[in-house]
Amino acid sequence: MTGYVLYGYPESGSAAIEVALVAAEIPFTFHNLDVDNGALETAEFQAVNPRGQVPALKHPDGSIITEVPAILNHLADAHPHCGLAPAPGTSERAQHDRWLAFLHANVYEAVLRYYYTERYTDDPASVPAVKSAAFSYIARHLALFGDAITQGPFLLGDQPYGVDYLAWTLTTWLDPDHVQSASPVLAHLARAVADQPKLQEVIARNTPS
Numbered sequence: 001m002t003g004y005v006l007y008g009y010p011e012s013g014s015a016a017i018e019v020a021l022v023a024a025e026i027p028f029t030f031h032n033l034d035v036d037n038g039a040l041e042t043a044e045f046q047a048v049n050p051r052g053q054v055p056a057l058k059h060p061d062g063s064i065i066t067e068v069p070a071i072l073n074h075l076a077d078a079h080p081h082c083g084l085a086p087a088p089g090t091s092e093r094a095q096h097d098r099w100l101a102f103l104h105a106n107v108y109e110a111v112l113r114y115y116y117t118e119r120y121t122d123d124p125a126s127v128p129a130v131k132s133a134a135f136s137y138i139a140r141h142l143a144l145f146g147d148a149i150t151q152g153p154f155l156l157g158d159q160p161y162g163v164d165y166l167a168w169t170l171t172t173w174l175d176p177d178h179v180q181s182a183s184p185v186l187a188h189l190a191r192a193v194a195d196q197p198k199l200q201e202v203i204a205r206n207t208p209s
Contacts, residue, residue, distance in 0.1 A: 004028035005058040005174040007048055009035050013108070014055035015206035016169040017071050019193075020162050022202045023080035026075065054146050067098045068108070072162030084162045092156055099148055099155060106141040110134050115173075138174070139182040145182025153192035160193060168193035172207055 008014020020026040033039035040052040076085030086092035114134035151157040
C-alpha cells in the first residue's frame with residue numbers, strides 16, 4: 001500500500017482537497033497535470049477519471065475517488081483525529097454535509113457555467129444570457145451560504161472543516177468585490193482560511209495572482 005495521490009493542478013477544484021490534506025497533515029503526493037498540453041484528455045488520466053476532470057484522489061488501496069464532497073468526507077472519516085469534519089451522526093455533521101453538497105451542486109456548477117458558458121448552450125447567441133443568469137445565480141447562492149454562517153469565522157464556528165476549504169476555493173475563482181457584495185461573512189470566512197499559518201504555501205500556490 002502506498003499513500004494518497006491527488007491529481008490536479010493549481011487554482012482548480014483540486015485546491016480544496018490539497019488544502020484539506022495539508023491542514024490535516026495527511027501525507028500525499030500531488031500529481032500536477034499539465035492541462036495546457038492536454039493532460040486531462042490523455043489515456044492515462046482518462047483511466048483515472050473518464051470525465052477528464054479534477055480532483056481525483058487515488059486511495060492507498062489503488063481505488064479512485066472523485067467529486068469534492070466524496071473526497072472530503074472520505075478523508076474526514078478515514079482520519080477522524082484530523083478534524084476535517086464533525087463526528088458522523090451528529091447534527092453538526094449533518095449541517096456540514098448539507099452545505100458541502102450545496103456549494104458543490106450550486107456554486108461550483110454555476111461558476112463553471114459562468115466561465116465556460118459555451119458548454120451550456122448550443123446557441124451561440126444565447127451565451128450572454130446564460131452567462132448573466134449564472135452570475136445572478138452565483139450571487140444568490142453565495143448569500144444563502146453566508147446566511148448559514150451564524151457564529152464564524154467558519155461555517156460551524158472556530159474550527160475549519162472541509163466545507164470551509166471548498167468555500168475558500170470557490171471564492172478564489174470570483175472577483176473579491178463580487179464575493180464581498182454577495183456575502184461579507186463569506187468573504188470573512190475565506191480570509192480566515194487563507195490566514196492560517198500552516199497553509200500559507202498551499203494557499204499561495206492556489207490563489208490567482
